[in-house]
Amino acid sequence: MVVLSKMTDVGANTLGPFDAIDCTCYEMCHTWNSSCMGTYVDTFHKAFVYAFKVYAPLYLLNALWKLQKKRTDKKRLARSTILQTLRSTLFLTMNGTWVLMVVCAYGKIFGKFHGVSGFIVGLISSFLSIIIERKSRRGLLAIYITNLALEILFKMSVSRGYVTPINRGEIYLFALSNVAYMSYFRGSNLPSYLQSVFEKVLGNDETKTYKIREEREHSSVAGNKFIFSLKKMCSYLLNNLNSIGSRPPSCCHGDSCVAYSARAAIKFFSIGYGIQVLMNYRRIFQALLRSNLSLLGKSFLDFRLAKFFCAYVTVFRAINCFLRRAVGQDNPEFFGGIAGFFSGFSALFYPSTTLSLYAVTKLLDIFCMKAVATKRLPFFPNFDVFMYSLSMGIVYHASIFEPHNIRPSYWSFMKGLSGYKFPLLFRKLLDRFGTEATKMYPNFVPDLDPKYVITPEVQQVLASHGKWP
Known part of the structure; x- marks a missing residue:
């Protein structure tokens, strides 16, 4: 039971970000399906349906708004609306699919998972996803996700006692x-x-x-x-x-x-x-x-x-x-x-933390653009891709190691994108990192197939919860 105590006791044996735990991608990540390829296919299908439901209404409303203009080419508008909807849907779909593929690749390359693995996996998978999306949307996505990442970092700092929140801050x-x-x-x-x-x-x-003060035209009021x-x-x-x-x-x-x-x-x-x-x-x-x-x-x-x-x-x-x-x-x-x-x-x-942080993030973006325009800062091509990938790395790290620090509305969005599989990670294996990984799901232990559980430490944790033969 020495190994078991190491896996469950968070106090004296807390691991750092560069420490690792021994387990396979099936044992910790896609616990609902022992097949990596089967997981990719299932996730792609569910993520595509969810992403299409998100983007289709938005692009449809945008198209209806443009139809009000007199000189609108309807055929061209319909074609561009369909293509843009499918492209954005694919971007969001791959955001949920790439992360599983990179997680599996990480586990197979290193044979273990480190405390920084969530950040690395999120950064790589987000980069591979954002390059699919149109360039005109990357800046807005980067600002939104940077805002979310800053909020997560603040909550992480509060939960670790590094900062004290200000009332009505x-x-x-x-x-x-x-x-x-x-x-x-x-x-x-x-x-x-x-x-x-x-x-x-x-x-x-x-x-x-x-x-110049414009004169207002007084038009007659018709109707009810x-x-x-x-x-x-x-x-x-x-x-x-x-x-x-x-x-x-x-x-x-x-x-x-x-x-x-x-x-x-x-x-x-x-x-x-x-x-x-x-x-x-x-x-x-x-x-x-x-x-x-x-x-x-x-x-x-x-x-x-x-x-x-x-x-x-x-x-x-x-x-x-x-x-x-x-x-x-x-x-x-x-x-x-x-x-x-x-x-x-x-x-x-x-009062809204989201609104306040978005205002600050957008303001920083305006400052930077003005500084680049006046050549006070150098121009970095594809900086929006870098910021999106970096910020999503933070978001994915939190989704694996400390989902309680993610904004509830965005956590619901991530669950929907994953086909409600994100809560099924075996987070009891991650408790040694001291991030309270199981805070939201303290009693969850997956029903793993014994044929594919090869790590002794994982077997002992399952046995302690009565889920090992």
Whole structure:
């Protein structure tokens, strides 16, 4: 029982990242199928179906959006939509298939698995997958996965006691990153696509280059009388607000500052509420099917995103107007940064670590692109491929050694991509690395075929759980 104690005791015999345990790929990884080739085929099939379900609706919606344009070649659009859907589906499918193939190759080459094996396997398999995807999508994928990897590294550091989390730290992070975003936005220094998005949300009245006030066209309202009446009431309310206060010469918007901010509050509260209801559609359907009025009420009375959108835009506009009025002139970058900081605290209504980290990651990407453009940093070709592979190496390491540190929504995604096989790894063999590998599945022991279990240590662990003849 000496060997068994070594396999199960994590205290004094914790292994390091370059230490190894003796086991085969079947004994630890694809425990549900003793055949490596059979595992690849089964995983490819299930991953392809899952990936197609993910990408097909996205590309279909994109195609429908493009069809609204008058000069759209329908045949060309249909062909490109099908090809892009299949290519992205294959990329995601191979992401789940390559990792098993590389794991098996690693086990056969070294005859054991090291503490860094998850990272190495993930890095190689992710590189082989990302080169399948279109170049135009690699940057977005790299940013998203880098964001996820940073979150995992932070959780790893917390679980090991290296850092102490700050209460509401994601709020401060979002507010600080928003300083740079809003300063760039008001100075029209963001990338064109991002500048366009912020102009639609915050209004192009706030951009530095917007100097001419455009006259609004008053079109007649047709359609439902109720909608017409509702619009008339809102218009009446805003016209009354417009009479309150004034607009200083340094403000470019046409209304008074009060009406300018109030219009944003009403508009974006409605938009945020609509998006939140759409996000809760599953809960709403479940409540309707079960006649659960309590759950239905909670789904429709969820105002978190509405309050976030409303506060974000309203505070940004109001503070910019206040600063312009107080100083008597506009300073776009400086005022934008101040307003961005305070509007960033709207995240109190919708705290999200994912959103905050994505904002920071994207901001770093903008800094790097500007530094490359001004030749302060050298240009690295295929840097997005490198970052994606490196970040996915971290994600795959966590999925094997410490899945409890992965964002729950992404862990569910990884399970679905693997055909719900990721939880079936024999993680009790990995407890010696001190990563709490079995924290999520403490009682799971696979039913391995005795004919293919050749490692004595694995046999003893199985015997201790009554699964060895």
